[in-house]
Amino acid sequence: MAIQITRRDFMNGIAIGAAGVVLHACGSDIEPAAKISIGTPTAFSPPDSSAYYPPTLTGMRGSHVGSFEVAHDLAWRGEKPSQYETLDEHYDLVVVGAGMSGLAAAYFYRKKMGPEARILLLDNHDDFGGHAKRNEFHQDGRMMLSLGGAQNLETPSSFSKAAGGLMTDIGIDDDFVATMDINTPDNFMLAGKLDADNGVAIPGPDGYVTVGGNWNAVMYGGEGYEEKVRALPLPSSEQDILIDFFGGQRDFLEGLSLSEKWDYVNSVSYNRFLLERVGLNEDTLPIMNAIILHLSGFSGWHLTVLEAVGNGASGIKAMGWLGKAAASVGEVFxxxxxxxxxxxxxxxxxxxxxxxxxxxxxxPDMKGPEDVAIARFDYTALDKDEQATRLRLNSTVVGVREVDGKHVEVDYVQQGKPLRVTADHSVLACYNVLIPHLCPEMPERQKEGLRYGVKTPFVYANVQLENGRAFSELGATMFQCPYDPFQWVSTAPSMTVGGYEPPRGPDDPMVVFMMNSPMTITTSDEQGSGRDQLRMGRHKIYATPFASYEQDIREQLQSLLGKHGFNHERDIRAITVNRIPHGYSYPYLALDDPKWEEGQAPHEIGRAQFGRISIANTDSEAIALMDAAFDAAWRAVKEQT
Ligand SMILES: Cc1cc2nc3c(=O)[nH]c(=O)nc-3n(C[C@H](O)[C@H](O)[C@H](O)COP(=O)(O)OP(=O)(O)OC[C@H]3O[C@@H](n4cnc5c(N)ncnc54)[C@H](O)[C@@H]3O)c2cc1C
Incomplete structure (x- = not known):
């Protein structure tokens, strides 16, 4: 099985280029060493006080200190406590992981078994949601929100019956989805507004050159693409090639028959295609890879031409008849x-x-999706004795086993304390790779399947600015910075969905949302498999301290905004770095993975029911989407009920 390019992915890739804008230049004048460190994490306190409110914590978030150490001791050294205090708590279901899949598993189970069903969710982080985390900032009486991870609902109308039913149950029905669109401004690209202003910022000999227009459309030969390419600080020979490539003037697979072309696009990496057939210079690869780094999590060294194009990379027009046919299909749908x-x-x-x-x-007073964004959650209510469903944070599960075929024991460590609860059933909605350590009794073949995939690492940062004046001068709400640490930079979401009031204008404080992929793009990255590269990226993330990210952020924003009066020392109020070492589920790669028979792919073998234990999470579907998390939960709950 190769990486799954669903029709959805493929069309999204094309769609991103179908749109029009203005963006101005930026200069780089920061001193190399940034001086102030303002992201010091707030000290941890357990959720027994109303002050406990993780969304507002700054500094290193995501995989924060305290969340991963117990699991790493287990996975890396096989170490875990030898004795546990058995709590007087027996549940119908214990769910490991309170991400979208774990929450959905609890929801489906409760729906099926009734509101009296006793359910415990355990998560190793200090907040729930898994990848779907919220960053919240406050200034001058205004609340500003941004993305701490998973971003959007992708084609909710195509969700399965189970996933769609869950969405309707929580109030996100067709009508609400329609209002979400209406309440999203046309200039916010990340929410699917393809005509939004977006540009590209590239360092040149005299500082950064920022090219406006709709850069994504430029990469698909959109209006004015020749002029925009000429503005880039690249040698004219390189510009000539890009113009031909974006505009589709040449068939870069010329000389190959149609079937040879098909083989080529399915067996050669996108970057090799760019170097060998298109003739681009290696230095230009980051420009061509910035989209796929974030939409797929891989550089063009690990995706075939077809996979890359299906994930948004430019090139559909540059493959002669093959590409043009695909593009025309794309437009229709x-x-x-x-x-x-x-x-x-x-x-x-x-x-x-x-x-x-x-x-x-x-x-208790929250109505639903119409005010969910502004509701303050009381974390002290998550884990109360009298509740049928409880959600326990800061709790890393280290063992789950069936005892005498009658019940399961779940061992976990909360704040250094080894604890044990029992349950009739358990759903593991955590990471596949950890499950063999939690359940060493599983068959070897199943454990191998679970160990196969590697999750994609990312870092999402949010930077609170004193005001939005400098950013508003850029003339775009989002742009790609292929040569910077954070390859995508955007304003924080600006929709009025969920009761939210985004900044009203440049004088209001604002949040800048910055996305980093730790994957690199030199030819040496061709060495090793995609999974090797993912492991290296993950390592890089764990090894990078907050201070380095802060320095990068300050330098990058100063480069981008300095020309417009921005001063990072004065204008940055807070930085939140969401470290996501275990991100997207592994999707399989045509260049690395065999074509598995139906039912024989590692994730399919790995997700087999194991007595009273079932496996949810997106890894078990090998699809990094929220509806896949719901579908996995539905399957796991069906197995156990
Ligand atoms: C940066 C990023 C952006 C994304 N954007 C989108 C998007 O726009 N749209 C979309 O549909 N999908 C997106 N996704 C995909 C996302 O992975 C899924 O949508 C979904 O949120 C995954 O849910 P999950 O419950 O399977 O996994 P997770 O969210 O990873 O949740 C698993 C939870 O289990 C916890 N856990 C692990 N081990 C243990 C243990 N031993 N004990 C206790 N707890 C444990 C984890 O810490 C985590 O909290 C994005 C993913 C990432 C990383």
Whole structure:
């Protein structure tokens, strides 16, 4: 099985280029060493006080200190406590992991077994939602929201019956999805607004050159692309090639028959194609890779030409008849397929809606999706004795085993304390790779399947600025910075969905949202498999301290905004770095992975029911999408009920 390019992915890739803008230059004048460190994390306190509110914590978030050490001791050294205090708590279901899949598993189970069903969710982080986390900032009486991870609802109209039913149950029905679109401004690209202003910023001999227009459209030969390419600080020979490539003037697979072309696009890496057939210089690869780095998590060294194009890379017009046929199909279906919707805190709002359904006391006055973004959650309500459903944070599970075929024991460590609870059933909605360590009794073949995939690492940062004046001068709400640490930079979500009031104008404080992929793009990255590269990226993320990210952020923003009066020392109020070492689920790569028979792919073998234990999470579907998390939960709950 190769990387799954669903029709959805493929069309999204094309769609991103189908749109029009203005962006101005930026200069780089920061001193190399930034001086102030303002992201010092707030000290941890357990959720027994109303002050406990993780969304507002700054500094290193995501995989924060305290969340991963116990699991790493287990996975790397096989170490875990030898004795546990057995709590007087027996549940119908214990769910490991309170991301979208774990929350959905609890929801489906409760729906099926009734509201009295006793359910415990355990998560190793200090907040729920897994990848779907929320970053919240406050200034001058205004709340600003941004994405701490998973961003948007992708084509909710195509969700399965189970996933779609869950969405309707929590209030995100067709009508609400339609209002989300209406309440999203046309200049916010990440929420699927393809005509939004977006540009590219590239360092040149005299500082940064920022090219406006709709850069994504330029890469597909959109209006004015020749002029825009000529403005880039690249040698004219390189510009000539890009113009031919973007515009589709030449067939770069010329000389190959149609079947040879098909073989080529399915067996050669995108970057090799760019170097050998298109003739680009290696130095230009980052420009061509910036899109796929974030949409797929891989550089062009690990995706075939077809996979890259299916994930948004430019080139569809440059493959002669093959590409033109695909592009024309894309245009026909574009409108009906492209359906991206976003809450101002991304899919964290969906997690909040689910949590409030399970435990209404967390936000008793919240009505639903219409005010989910502004509701303050009471974390002290998550884990109360009297509740049928409880959500316990800061709790890393280290063992799950069936005892005498009658029940399961679940061992976990909370704040250094080894604890044990029992349950009739357990759903593991955590990471596949950890499961063999949690359940060493599983058959070897199943454990091998679970160990196969590697998750894609990312870093999402949010930077609170004193005001939006300098950013507003750029003339675009988002741009790619292929040569910078954070390859995508955008304003934070600006929709009025969920009751949210985004900044009203440049004088209001604002949040800048910055996305980093730790994958690199030199030819040496061709060495090793995609999974090797993912492991290296993950290592890089764990090894990078907050201070380095802060330095990068300050330098990059100063380069971008300095010309417009920005001073990082004066204008940055807070930085939140969301470290996501275990990100997208592994999708399989045509260049690395065999074509598995139906039912024989590692994730399919790995997700087999193991007595009273079932496996949810997106790894078990090998698809990094929220609806896949829901589908996995549905399957796991069906197995156990
Ligand atoms: C940066 C990023 C952006 C994304 N954007 C989108 C998007 O726009 N749209 C979309 O549909 N999808 C997106 N995704 C995909 C996202 O992975 C899924 O949508 C979904 O949120 C995954 O849910 P999950 O529950 O399977 O996994 P996770 O969110 O990873 O949740 C698993 C939870 O289990 C916890 N856990 C692990 N081990 C243990 C243990 N031993 N004990 C206790 N807890 C444990 C983890 O820490 C985590 O909290 C994005 C993913 C990433 C990383």
């Amino acid at each position: 574009l409108e009906s397929l492209l359906e991206v919707r976003m809450f101002p805190d991304g899919n964290a709002s969906v997690a909040r809606l689910l949590v409030q359904k399970l435990i209404p006391g967390v936000a």
